[in-house]
Amino acid sequence: MKQFIAALPKVELHLHIEGTLEPELMFALAERNGIKLPYADVAALRAAYDFHNLQSFLDLYYQGAAVLQTEQDFFDLTWAYLSRCQAQHVVHTELFFDPQTHLSRGIEMGTVIRGISRALDQAQTQWGISSCLILCFLRHLSQEDALATLEAALPYLDKIQGVGLDSSELGNPPSKFSEVFARASALGLKAVAHAGEEGPASYIWEALDQLKVCRIDHGVRSVDDPRLIARLAEEQIPLTVCPLSNTRLKVFDKMADHNLLQLLDQDVCVTVNSDDPAYFGGYLQENFEALARDLKASREQLRQLALNGVQASWLPVSRKKTLI
Ligand code: ADE
Numbered sequence: 336m337k338q339f340i341a342a343l344p345k346v347e348l349h350l351h352i353e354g355t356l357e358p359e360l361m362f363a364l365a366e367r368n369g370i371k372l373p374y375a376d377v378a379a380l381r382a383a384y385d386f387h388n389l390q391s392f393l394d395l396y397y398q399g400a401a402v403l404q405t406e407q408d409f410f411d412l413t414w415a416y417l418s419r420c421q422a423q424h425v426v427h428t429e430l431f432f433d434p435q436t437h438l439s440r441g442i443e444m445g446t447v448i449r450g451i452s453r454a455l456d457q458a459q460t461q462w463g464i465s466s467c468l469i470l471c472f473l474r475h476l477s478q479e480d481a482l483a484t485l486e487a488a489l490p491y492l493d494k495i496q497g498v499g500l501d502s503s504e505l506g507n508p509p510s511k512f513s514e515v516f517a518r519a520s521a522l523g524l525k526a527v528a529h530a531g532e533e534g535p536a537s538y539i540w541e542a543l544d545q546l547k548v549c550r551i552d553h554g555v556r557s558v559d560d561p562r563l564i565a566r567l568a569e570e571q572i573p574l575t576v577c578p579l580s581n582t583r584l585k586v587f588d589k590m591a592d593h594n595l596l597q598l599l600d601q602d603v604c605v606t607v608n609s610d611d612p613a614y615f616g617g618y619l620q621e622n623f624e625a626l627a628r629d630l631k632a633s634r635e636q637l638r639q640l641a642l643n644g645v646q647a648s649w650l651p652v653s654r655k656k657t658l659i
C-alpha cells in the first residue's frame with residue numbers, strides 16, 4: 336500500500352508554509368538569527384507538541400514562526416517543504432502563508448513573498464513542481480487589519496493567486512471578512528476559507544455565500560447539516576480535509592472516527608492534505624497511509640481522493656488532463 340500511495344501523483348491544496356517548520360530548522364534559524372527558544376533542545380520542543388484543540392496548537396505555531404526573519408529564512412523553509420514534495424511525488428501544491436504573523440514583528444511583505452516565491456520558482460525549474468500561493472488573513476484579527484495586509488501585498492499581486500482565512504475559528508465567522516474578500520475578488524484573486532474545522536456548519540454556508548469561496552478548508556462539520564452536504568455534492572465544492580491534523584487537534588478522538596470516507600460516499604469532492612505537517616506527524620504520504628491503515632480506505636478510494644485533488648486545484652485544464 337505504501338508503494339501504491341507513493342506512486343500516485345499527488346496534489347496538495349491545504350498547507351501552511353509556517354506549519355512545515357521542522358524543529359531542527361527552527362533551532363537552526365533561531366541560532367542564525369540570535370534568538371533564544373524556550374526549549375532546551377529539539378526533543379523538548381517535539382514533546383511540547385501535545386495539543387488539545389486548535390488554539391493550543393496556534394499558540395505554539397505563532398511562537399515558532401518568530402525565528403523566520405530574512406528572505407533567506409523564508410526561502411529555506413519553503414525549499415525544505417518542496418524537497419519533501421519531490422520525495423513524495425507531490426506534483427503541484429497550493430500553499431498558504433500568514434503575512435500578519437510576520438508584519439506584526441516588523442518583517443516586510445516583500446521579504447516574505449520574495450523568499451517563498453524564489454523557492455517555488457526553483458522547484459518548478461528544477462523538478463517541474465508547480466504551485467500557487469495563497470495569502471491568508473488571520474481571523475482573530477480585525478477586518479481593518481486584513482484590508483491593510485491586502486494593501487501591503489498589492490506590489491506582489493503577480494506572485495499571489497488567491498486569498499484564504501485561517502487561525503482561531505470559533506467566534507470569528509467568515510461574515511466578519513466579507514469586505515476584504517470582495518476587495519480581493521475585485522483584484523482578480525481566487526478565494527478559499529477555513530470553515531467547519533471546529534466551527535459550525537453555518538460558517539461553511541457563510542464562507543460560500545458571503546466570501547464566495549471556491550473551496551472549503553477542512554469542512555468536516557458539514558456532516559451536521561444534510562442540506563449543506565447536498566449542496567457540496569451537487570455543486571462539487573471541494574473540501575480540503577486534513578486527517579492527521581484533525582486527530583492531533585482532537586476534532587476527532589482517533590483516526591478511526593474520522594468522517595472522510597463518509598463524505599466521499601456522499602459524493603462530496605474530498606481531498607487529502609497535510610495542513611501543518613511539522614506539527615502533526617506527517618506530510619501527504621503519511622496522511623494517505625493513515626487513511627489506508629486506520630480507515631481501511633481501498634486503493635480505489637485513495638486513487639479517487641488523489642484525483643479529486645487534481646480536479647479541485649487551480650491548474651489549467653490541459654495540465655489536469657495529464658494528471659488524471
Ligand atoms: N493555521 C495553521 N493551521 C491552521 C488550522 N488547522 N486551522 C486554522 N488556522 C490554522
Ligand code: ZN
Pocket residue numbers: 349350351501529552610
Ligand atoms: Zn489549515
